[in-house]
Amino acid sequence: MCLAVPGLLTEVFVDGDVRMGKVSFGGVSRAVCLECLQDAVPGDYVLVHVGFALSRIDEEEAMRVFELLKELEPEELTA
Amino acid sequence: MKYLDEYRSRAPVERLVRAIERVATRPAVIMEICGGQTHSIVRHGLDTMLPELVELVHGPGCPVCVTPLEMIDRAHAIAARPGVIFCSFGDMLRVPGSDGDLLRAKARGADVRVVYSPLDALKLAEQNPHREVVFFAIGFETTAPANAMSAVLARKRNLRNFSLLVSHVLVPPAMEAILGAADNRVRGFLGPGHVCAVMGLEEYRPIAARHGVPIVVTGFEPVDLLEGILRVVTALEEGRSGVDNQYGRSVRDDGNRAARDVIDSVFEVCDRTWRGVGKIAASGYRLRDELRELDAEARFDVGRIAPVEPAECISGFVLRGVKKPHDCPAFGKRCTPETPLGATMVSSEGACAAYHAYAKEPRGKRLPLAGRDAVAP
Amino acid sequence: MSDAARARDTVSFDASCPIPASRYDAIVLGHGSGGRLSRELLETVFLPALGQGPELAQEDQAVVPLPTSGRLAITTDSFVVSPLVFPGGDIGSLSIHGTVNDLAVGGARPLYITASFILEEGLSTALLRRLVESMRRACDAVPVRLVAGDTKVVDRGKADGVFITTTGVGVVPDGVHLSATLARPGDRVVVSGPLGDHGIAILASRQGIELETALESDSAALHGLARAVLDASTEVRCMRDPTRGGLSSALNEIAAASRVGISLRESDIPLRPEVRGACELLGLDPLYVACEGRLVAIVGADDAGRVLAAMQGHPLGRDAAVIGRVTAERPGIVSLKSVSGGERVVALLSGEQLPRIC
Secondary structure, eight states: OOOOEEEEEEEEEEETTEEEEEEEETTEEEEEEOTTOTTOOTTOEEEEETTEEEEEOOHHHHHHHHHHHHHHOOSOOOO | OTTTGGGTOHHHHHHHHHHHHHHOOSOEEEEEEEHHHHHHHHHHTGGGTSOTTEEEEEEEEOHHHHSOHHHHHHHHHHHTSTTEEEEEOGGGGGOOBTTBOHHHHHHTTOEEEEOSSHHHHHHHHHHOTTSEEEEEEEESTTTHHHHHHHHHHHHHTTOSSEEEEEEEEOHHHHHHHHHHSTTOOOOEEEEEHHHHHHHOSGGGHHHHHHHTOEEEEEOSSHHHHHHHHHHHHHHHHTTOOEEEESOTTTOOTTOOHHHHHHHHHHEEEEEEEETTTEEEEEEEEEEOGGGGGGBHHHHOOOOOOOOOOOTTOOHHHHHTTSSOGGGSTTBTTTBOSSSOSSHHHHSTTSHHHHHHHTTTOOOTTSOOOBOOOSOOO | OOHHHHHHHHHHOOOSSSSOOOSOSBOOGGGGSSSHHHHHHIIIIIHHHHTOOGGGGTSSSOOOOOOSSSEEEEEEEEEOOSSSEETTEEHHHHHHHHHHHHHHTTTOEEEEEEEEEEEETTOBHHHHHHHHHHHHHHHHHTTOEEEEEEEEEEOTTSSSSEEEEEEEEEEEOTTOOOOTTOOOTTOEEEEOSOSOHHHHHHHHTSTTTOOBOOOOOOOOOOHHHHHHHHHHOSOEEEEEOOOTTHHHHHHHHHHHHHTOEEEEEGGGSOOOHHHHHHHHHHTOOGGGSOOSSOOEEEEOGGGHHHHHHHHHTSGGGTTOEEEEEEESSSTTOEEEEOTTSOEEEOOOOOSOOOOOOO
C-alpha cells in the first residue's frame, strides 16, 4: 500500500466545495485534495497519496537522520 | 527530487549498512509490514546489502495480495454489468479471481478504467450521468481518507450514479494475527509509515507490549528503511520492545486528525476475510449504515459468489512469512507471473513474483529479489 | 502549343485552392468501398496532403529500382496510439519515425515506405488530412518516399479513430552487420538521451491521470543519429530504438539473443525531471516506459567514447550517456546497480505497466 510521494505545494484553490492544491513533483504538477491538510500553504512540501495530501514534511525531522549519521562515523569516509 | 534523492544517496546508505553490521550479533527476523516498503527494498536492492544475520520477511501489507477472492469475483461480476463504468487503481487489474482478472473482464466487454485517485472516479460519475460508476475502494488506512472523501462528496453533490465497492483492511489486527500464530518467526517490525501518517502511533503500543516486540514506524526510502532496520536490530540486541518513530518528517505521534475524522464519518470497523489467511475480526472498514446507498454490494445484486481458490496456492503461508515461495509445488511451473494462481505471484511486492525472476540465480541465502517495478498486481 | 493541347492542359489543370473541397467532413463507410467515394477521399485528402499527384494512385503497386549493392532491409509496424494527436507529435509522424527507426537501427538507409490506413467511421476528414500532412513532413525530413498506400473503413467503434500499418524498405550497405546476437562481455551500453519522454507525455494526458506538464514525446527519426554512430565506429554490435516495454525490453532481447548479462548503473541513466516525477508519483519504472526517438547501442569498449561523442555531436543525442556494460556473468539477465548501491534484476515486463497505489 501506500505509495506516497513528497511534492511542493505551489498553489491553493477551491474547486466547488473542495479545498485543492497544485503540487509539483520534479516538474510535473497535479491537482491534489487538501481537505485533510487545511493549514498547508504554498511553499510547504506535502506527502501525496492517490491525489490527497496526508501530511506536511517537517524539514527539521527530515535532517535528523543525517545529523545522526554524522555522529555514527565522524571520520571522513575513505574510498 | 527533494525528500527523495537525499534518502537514496550512497554515502548515508553505506554508513547505515555498516552500523547494522556492527550491531547485529545474532539472527534477526524482521518483517516490513507495508508492500511499498518491500517494493522499495527490492527496487534499490537493499536486501543485497544487508548482513546475513538480518532476515527480512515480507508482510501482508499489500491490499492486492490480501483482497479476498470473493471480493475480486464480485468486482468482476459488477464490472460485467452493462452500463457500468468500473474504476480501479491499477494495482487490482491483474489480480486473478476465480475466472480471470479485470483485464480479462475488459477484454470481454466490461468498461474498466484505471484511475489514480478516487476523485477521478467521482468526476467520471459527474460526466456520465446515465452510467453507473463503481469505484473499487481498496487499501489500508492510508487510502481510507481519500476513499472516504469520495463518499462524502458524492453525498454532498447528490450523485445518484456513484457507488463504492469497499474492501478496506487494517494493519493492527493483521499484525496481531501474525504474532499470534503458533508458527510465527517474526521478532521485530518495520511499521507502516504512511498508514501511521494517518492513524498515528497509538494503536501499535499495546501490540508491542503484549508480544514484547519492537515496532519501528519506518519510511520508504533506502535511508529510512535501513535506519528502521538498525533501530529494530539494536532493540532486539538490547532486549527492548515498544514503538519507535523513524519517519518523523511525515508521521506525527497522533497522525492526521482531519483525515481520521473523514474516515470515521464514512466507515466503521468490521470483520474482513484476508485472502490466504482467513477471517480476522475487526480487521476492515465498511460503509456506515447511513451511507448504504453508496454501497455497490447493496446496489448490485450479483447473486451468490462461490469463489474457487486454487488448491495448490500457499499464498497465506507466504504472506505471514512462514513459508517461502520455493516450498510451493506449483511455484514456477503452474504458477508464474503470466499465469498466477494467487495474489503473491501477481503483485510486484508479492514474495512469489519477486523470487520468480531470480529463480535460476539464487545468491547464497539472500536472493536478490526481482526489480519488477512493472505492474503492481 | 496546339489548341487541343491547350485545351488538354486547361482541363487537367485543376483547382487553384490548395485544399480541395471534400463533400464529407467525416469518414463514412463508403470511403472504403473502392468506388467513387474512395476516389474522392484519395483526391481530396490523401494526395494533396502528401503533395503527390494522381500517379501515386494509378497502379496497384509501386515499381522502384533495386539498389546496386548492399542488402535489402524490410520492416513492418502498426500504430494504434491514442490520443491521435499528442504533445510532440501525432500518429502520422509517429508512424513514419517508427518505421524509419526500425530500418535505421539495423544500419539501413531508409528508401521507401508504404502506409495502410484503417479509418473509423466518423473520423474527421480535417483531422485525417492533418495526420497525413504530418506524415508527409516526416517523410520529407528524412527523406524517405511514401510509394504505396491503402485505405479501409470500419464501423464506428471498431478502430480508435485510425490505425496505421506501415512497411519500410531500406538498404544496408556492404560491410555493416548488426545483430542482437553479437554483444560480447566487455561491450558498453550507450543510450542517446533521456528515457520515457514519449510514454509519460501520452500518459499525462490520459483521463484519470491528468498530470500538468510541458513534457513532449521524443518521437523522432533516428537515421541520421544511427549513421553518425556507424561512421564513428566499426565495433557497433547492435542498435535498438526502445519503444514498447522501454529500454528493459530492448536490453532483455539482446541479453537473451547474445546469451550475455547486461549490467546497468542507475545513476548514469538520463531521465528528465518530469519523467522522474511522474514515475515516482504513479509508481512506474522509467526503464519500462516507451521512447519513440531514442537509440541504444552496444559498442566495443574501446570505441564507446568515440560513439558517445558522435551521439552528443548530433542534435538528437546531446544527452547521450554510457549506462552499463555487457558481462559474462548471469547470461540472459539484465541487472541494475541502484543509486543506493544495491542490486536488482530488470526483468522483462509481464504485460502493461499500470500506475499503482501500493
